[in-house]
Amino acid sequence: MISAPLVRGFGPGATLAYRQGRRISVEHFLKDVTRLAASLPEQPYLLNLCADRYHFSVGFAAALMRKQISLLPPNETPDLIERLAAQYPGVYCLSDRPTGLASLETMLFPETVDYGAQILPVPAMPVPAVPETQTAAIVFTSGSTGEPVPYRKSWGSLVRVAQAEIEMLGLGAWTGMAVVGTVPSQHVFGLEATVLTVIQGGLALCARRPFYPGDIRAELASLPRPRSLVTTPVHLRVLLAEPDDLPQVDFLLCATAPLSPQLAAQAESRFAAPVHEIYGCTESGGIAGRRTVETEEWRAMRSVKLRTSGGRTWVKGGHVQNEVPLADVIELRGSGKFVLHGRTADLVNIAGKRTSLAHLNYHLNSIEGVRDGTFVVPEQAGAAVTRLMAYVVAPALTSEALMDALRLRVDAAFLPRPLYFVDALPRNEVGKLPRQSLTKFETELARRVTG
Numbered sequence: 001m002i003s004a005p006l007v008r009g010f011g012p013g014a015t016l017a018y019r020q021g022r023r024i025s026v027e028h029f030l031k032d033v034t035r036l037a038a039s040l041p042e043q044p045y046l047l048n049l050c051a052d053r054y055h056f057s058v059g060f061a062a063a064l065m066r067k068q069i070s071l072l073p074p075n076e077t078p079d080l081i082e083r084l085a086a087q088y089p090g091v092y093c094l095s096d097r098p099t100g101l102a103s104l105e106t107m108l109f110p111e112t113v114d115y116g117a118q119i120l121p122v123p124a125m126p127v128p129a130v131p132e133t134q135t136a137a138i139v140f141t142s143g144s145t146g147e148p149v150p151y152r153k154s155w156g157s158l159v160r161v162a163q164a165e166i167e168m169l170g171l172g173a174w175t176g177m178a179v180v181g182t183v184p185s186q187h188v189f190g191l192e193a194t195v196l197t198v199i200q201g202g203l204a205l206c207a208r209r210p211f212y213p214g215d216i217r218a219e220l221a222s223l224p225r226p227r228s229l230v231t232t233p234v235h236l237r238v239l240l241a242e243p244d245d246l247p248q249v250d251f252l253l254c255a256t257a258p259l260s261p262q263l264a265a266q267a268e269s270r271f272a273a274p275v276h277e278i279y280g281c282t283e284s285g286g287i288a289g290r291r292t293v294e295t296e297e298w299r300a301m302r303s304v305k306l307r308t309s310g311g312r313t314w315v316k317g318g319h320v321q322n323e324v325p326l327a328d329v330i331e332l333r334g335s336g337k338f339v340l341h342g343r344t345a346d347l348v349n350i351a352g353k354r355t356s357l358a359h360l361n362y363h364l365n366s367i368e369g370v371r372d373g374t375f376v377v378p379e380q381a382g383a384a385v386t387r388l389m390a391y392v393v394a395p396a397l398t399s400e401a402l403m404d405a406l407r408l409r410v411d412a413a414f415l416p417r418p419l420y421f422v423d424a425l426p427r428n429e430v431g432k433l434p435r436q437s438l439t440k441f442e443t444e445l446a447r448r449v450t451g
Helices: 025-039 054-064 080-087 155-169 189-199 211-221 233-240 259-273 357-364 399-407 437-451
Strands: 003-005 016-020 023-027 045-048 069-072 091-095 107-110 129-131 135-140 150-154 178-181 205-207 226-233 249-252 276-282 283-292 299-302 305-309 312-317 319-327 328-334 337-343 347-350 353-356 372-376 387-393 416-420
Touching: 003 155, 016 025, 016 054, 023 025, 025 054, 045 054, 045 080, 054 069, 054 135, 054 189, 054 205, 069 337, 080 337, 129 155, 135 155, 135 189, 150 155, 150 353, 155 189, 178 189, 178 211, 178 416, 189 205, 189 226, 189 276, 189 283, 211 226, 211 233, 226 233, 233 259, 249 259, 305 328, 337 353, 353 357, 357 372, 357 387, 399 416
Parallel strands: 016 205, 045 069, 045 091, 069 135, 091 107, 178 205, 178 226, 226 249, 249 276, 387 416
Antiparallel strands: 003 129, 016 023, 135 150, 276 283, 283 299, 299 337, 305 312, 312 319, 328 337, 347 353, 372 387
């Protein structure tokens, strides 16, 4: 049976994490994993809701040691948690804060060390090896187009995607780099970029997940260099909208939605560091990357192959064990390169003209003064789309000014009718708009308008 080590790339005493102003060594991490694993109940599934990234990582590793499968949901709504409890008998929850889930057995993460005191050296610990075929996690789609769908991930596939990302992004040159992430560990991008690449690449994760711009700046400034930021276009746009000076970083990584060249260039200038993007999906994990300011083309990771058939693009190879259909319209350009043209479900045809919602959203959000915005296909009788709607956060703009700017960017057939100005959009923690959240948002807005 082929196995892969839990951690690799760390020398004796190397830092694996930063938490509450203290460094945590790889030996201390392994000790915490061993201690927590011994205290876990004998159950098949662990619902890991730890918000602290170090707690999450210890819990994830401890579950591996006990051959338990980590369930990583896209959100923590009581409705979804109740459904998971019904679908996965024997599941229990590990959390580092009260959950209010009365119907689910919950174990609070034990504080195994006094983090306010000096952390004493820990003797060398043996590095556990995990069978590559062992199911490590069940991850779920975000629900952007409907109900979250589960996908099983073996330990071998998770190790291979981490190694592929380390190779493609050149992270091997940044041993010990501190990684600050604004995305939750439970999301596939967060899992791969802030946990797996860390423990498989000799990097150092940051326990906090800062959200507000001031918190992000403070967290980065508190860490030694080299240091990096893993984030999303939505978080990056809000961060760059503020005039405050930004701590210099050595590497930025972005995913979950296409990043515009303008925003990437602004980020590179403000942070004085290169900005890279990862492309992938829950089903496959990350499969390609690019330096956004240099090219529109994506380059597939090592051993990953793409093919088109029946109007769809499929991916397999490397860490992608089973062939997976992609939800995007992709133009293959040979040598592992391709261009994205929007999601298949986003394509719209109005008056014989075709475009994608991603294309329209890109132009909407590129207008100066727009903080956030999205086009929506409204529910209407018949199959044909006759008009689009849009919601926008732009407190300094008038409707006329915004529409004039849109007319310079998109065909008149796709101009939104109506256009709604709102205070905020119901985005989730990774900046996406789940279909259910958007539907609820639209219903509440309509009630206010008619009331």
